[in-house]
Amino acid sequence: MSRSPIVSPLRRVNWGVVLTALPLLVWIVGLVLWPQLGLLLQSFYKVGGDTVTLANYLSIFQDSDLIFLRVFGKTLLYTLAIAALTLIVAYPMAFILAKVLKGRQKLVFILLLATPFWVNELIRVYAWIGLLRETGVVNYLLVDVLRVLPAPIEFLYNDIAMLVVFVYSFLLLMLLPIYSSLDGLDDTLIQAAQNLGADRISVFRYVVWPASLPGVTSGLILVFTLSFSNYLIPTLVGGKSSLWVTQLIYNRFVVATNWNLGAAYSFILLAIASLVVWGLLKLTGQSLKKVLGS
Amino acid sequence: MNPISSPSPARLATPFALPWAKLLRWIYVALFLLYLYLPLGIVALLAFNDSDLPALPWRGFTLDWFFDPTGDRKGIFNDPQMLGAMGTSLLVALGVTALCLVVGTTAAFLFERYPFPGSAALYFAMVATIVIPGVILGVALLSTGNLVITVLRDWLGRPFVSAIGLSSLLRPGLFLVILGQFSFIGALATIIIAGRLRRFPIEQERAAMDLGATRFQAILRVTVPYLMPALVSAGVVSFLSSFENFNTTLFLIGNQPTLPILFFSRLRFEITPQINAVSVLLMVGAMSLGLLSLLLGRRNSPEG
């Protein structure tokens, strides 16, 4: 076969390519890179000041009670826990979907699993508020129906509630990539491994898990970044003590109207998030394009 | 069981089948589905409960929270603010979807067909928008808008800039909301469309040209129909992502709230079954749109 690219007639009409490239460039440069760079620049100035300074960044060490560092650290820890929990909850389902269910049953299950996630995130959070709050359905069942509790308890506004809702919100983002990785795994490989004497655990360890790794990585990255930068769930479901880093940033921008400081906080968030994503990719030996490109 | 012996056909058919494992599996599946559907089901149920609180016990069926004829309860269709927010969200979502489809398609062609220097970096920047926290995207865009207004005023003078409406466009408002949402939803659309374009057998386009079509005709009559399922699902994903967006919208919104923003502020002050009613509407809308795109996508995708 010819090793050469086919010369398309479009090669002669370069403006066609230019016309195709223009929207993309305006978008990425105008709406993404430039604003991000602008924000980055802002973070190096004090409010109203005109000298470059690291003061905004250094201020995190001078907060009263080191509030930023504490909140940041807690958010990071919780986010990693959320990613891990979601993985544990979603993995078996992804496996069942890819390898146990067949044909029509499989299609029905895919629809069944995907449907709730088309629903607005706010509604999904609201649904849990309706379940868990003091006048909620769970309390009604425990107090009025089953009579195991003398009086309603507030199940909302604590860390456990927050974790449950986080996992609920991002389940599909974990499930789908793992499912599609596993779906691509040839069943005969599992059979071959068994045929060669592997037990269940070895089959999982040497055949199933490596095949699902791109999906797992992609799911972890999505769940991690989206929970890290989430504002709704900690605000609506979390308690006073579950302050999230995005709430802190929001406060700098809106309550304190200190954009420069807010920008600095944002970039710390971005940098740490990128670092974790990078670490995940290194750990699993995947690339961002491979993981998010499909 | 001797592990070396060749497995029986039955064992091959279901590699992980033990009686108790099977039971355990179905318990897990049932719990999983319960976890997914119970909260939403209860939200929907309480929208029709004849009670002033979105709570049990069940006090009878009512449609008051949709259209209250008496005016005591604020049904969503009697609530101008709510209807307005829905309209705003619809407008924004349509704008974002249109932008996503046009730009997503051109970007997909560019990435898949015309490798150019810097293409990988551009792709990376695009994908990064998905993982950049939405709040930051919004804030950055807002401050850039401000900067542009300031610079333009210095150059062109305040009256001119106001006259062509630039300053109002770049202030918080629907235009910025559309741009802000598009800035990351566009990446989702591009990835979906590029994924299918990658699988398009390019020979088909050459075949069309060989049979006398111009390049444009070939793309229009052969490539675009092939891309249709991806375009439908990119459209639905864009529409729904825009309709539900909160984080990016938060900072870019002016005095016309979108539905999630209004929903959020209502949620913080008073919770009435009206919110359940809105939820039911949105759930039904989103679920049917999602199902539609999945089914259309399946029906229209014989592989070349």
Place this chain on the structure above:
Amino acid sequence: MTDAVDVELRDITKAFGDFTAVRDVSFAVPRGTFFSILGPSGCGKTTLLNLISGFQEPTAGEVWIAGQRVNGVPPNRRKVNMVFQRLALFPLMTVFDNVAFGLRMAKVPQAQVRSRVMAMLETVGLTGMERRLPSQLSGGQQQRVAIARCLVLEPAVVLLDEPLSALDLKLREHMKLQLKHLQREVGTTFVYITHDQSEAMVMSDRIAVMNEGQVLQVGAPDEIYSLPCHPFVASFVGESNTFQGTVVELSEDSAIVKDGAVQMQLSRTPDMAVGQSYLQFLRPENVRLLPLDGDRDRPENQVRGRVQSVIFDGAIVRCLVNIGRDRPLTTLFTRGTTQAVPYVGETVRLGWRAADVIAFPAQHRDQMMQLQKAQFAEV
């Protein structure tokens, strides 16, 4: 067949940077012929195809189609249509719409489109299938749609880029004959690209054998097989016993060439000299099993050996006989002839005529080895 020529390449060269894919290629395809371009992958045959169809332009030389020079004419304006390797049927269009596509692009009136498409579907035996989608057809039927889609435009030439390679063996055998009959019936010139010599042999009126960007020989299949004019052609087309030996003795009309332990007589060519190295090719069907002690049949070359293996391939029997060198000598005969099939381990006498040995002067020591590598790279 008339004298008219449908495709002519004149001194075509095509380079991609430093790499020359096609070098000084010239040939003419007479109107109405089934013309094959045969060669291993990477030999430049696909480049030739792209040059004829107009997807690529030559670096030097001229392409003529139906009496017109077409350099610079875009693919959609050449009277050439192509059947793609993976067919490239439009999956979302029915059979009818696939075949009608080109006519519609040419803005042929609707009524005429219908009658022409239906007539063409009848020609290729697909009447009644017009509403099916390509995915609902068998491999052979898809093939015919792809060809019908071209023929309906009444092109001067149909180019076929290994369209059978995706089919399974049995269907491929069947389609070979079908394609040939179809071409006969419609009378359109077919230019067929393939690396499979059996496809080329079965279907073609003429074959051009290519290697490393050059056309080595153009001729009828029989000519290519029995009178190869280049060692590559001899080794690529058909099966051969091969030797590379040195001339040890010359007589008026014959020469003796020695390859290790094996010494054979062959017809002399004028430029032979003692000490020169020669490549020799001997078709297995020209090697005959002789009775051990008979002396009625005395070809010039005879050798004794022990049967190493016997391979039955339908009607054909191959015997591999160890004659005291690293590779056995293959002989091939049809089952059911008077010959008794020998058993493994039996000692047999083999013989072949000097005139059946095809010889070329060798350029260097390992040339035969390289030729064989080129051939097996394909398999």
